[in-house]
Amino acid sequence: MFSREAGLYMWRSIPIDKIGWDNVEQHYKDALMNHLRENFNFDEVERDIEAKNLTGGIRAVLMKRYSDRKHDAKKLFKSKGGYNDLESARAFHPPDMPYDNWLRTIEGFREEKYIKRSNANTLVREKQQFPYRGGTSSYGSTAYKNVMFYDMGWVPTYAKTHTDNQGNWVDPVAEQNYDFVNSLFQTPSFLNQLNNYLASQGKGKGKSKDYDSDNLFDNESDDEPNDNDDDE
Known part of the structure; x- marks a missing residue:
């Protein structure tokens, strides 16, 4: 209400x-x-x-x-x-x-x-390489909502929006992208570099949700679809 x-x-x-x-x-x-x-x-x-x-x-x-x-x-x-x-x-x-x-x-x-x-x-949107399962929302809009409103990291959000209900990837390139980025977050040297960068920006330790969303997409774009007026 x-x-x-x-x-x-x-x-x-x-x-x-x-x-x-x-x-x-x-x-x-x-x-x-x-x-x-x-x-x-x-x-x-x-x-x-x-x-x-x-x-x-x-x-x-x-x-x-x-x-x-x-x-x-x-x-x-x-x-x-x-x-x-x-x-x-x-x-x-x-x-x-x-x-x-x-x-x-x-x-x-x-x-x-x-x-x-x-x-x-x-x-x-026109340059999007392959489909994703985020409905009619742009990927940026979907990612922003998941990270800001549902406390989900960028990497898990990518996986969720590029796999079907059975967990199958919608495109081989999408799976390759996920494997590459996910492997980075398992690498101590990468995390050290990321943490140093975030510290220089006044942010906390690096997690996949700590990227600056403004550099990835417009988080208040009018082009994102209207949700139903349900209670939040």
Whole structure:
């Protein structure tokens, strides 16, 4: 209920024009938090999040919901004309979203920084060497969720998303890649180098989940699919 209510409030009250939740104006964040406090006990919400082995707490839930809402808005934008027919897109009024917020959201899609990031995400998907079993999400999106929300390492995530339900690899190259990287994490010299690097970056000892996700993928891409509004 908490996650769903947060998403509904965002759609009805907050422009979806920023690249990610962290960039949203503070007064919108404060209004959302006040609304949620009136309806939920935050201590109970945090305990529920921890019980589901999710990490990042309430902030991570809000980041995910904002990303979901942005994905929904982008689908509407494309279906109503998109970049090729901005007049039609602007004329559309999404249900339950203030019209001024819709216009701001469109302007967000037109920002150069956003377009470059979206194009880069598309290019990454086009260069994918072989299929993976992550549904319609990009591999980067799936990996980010598993590492940030489910505390799963990068190497186990790679294996999970490139094998079928019986544990068979979807492609021989994928298996070779996994064997190579997995062997690195069994090598003391590699771990020493990794730990030294992480220490220089102010991070803890190296595990497969300690890589900087921002160098691998856009962790708040609007191109990731919207999950159902189930409780989190």
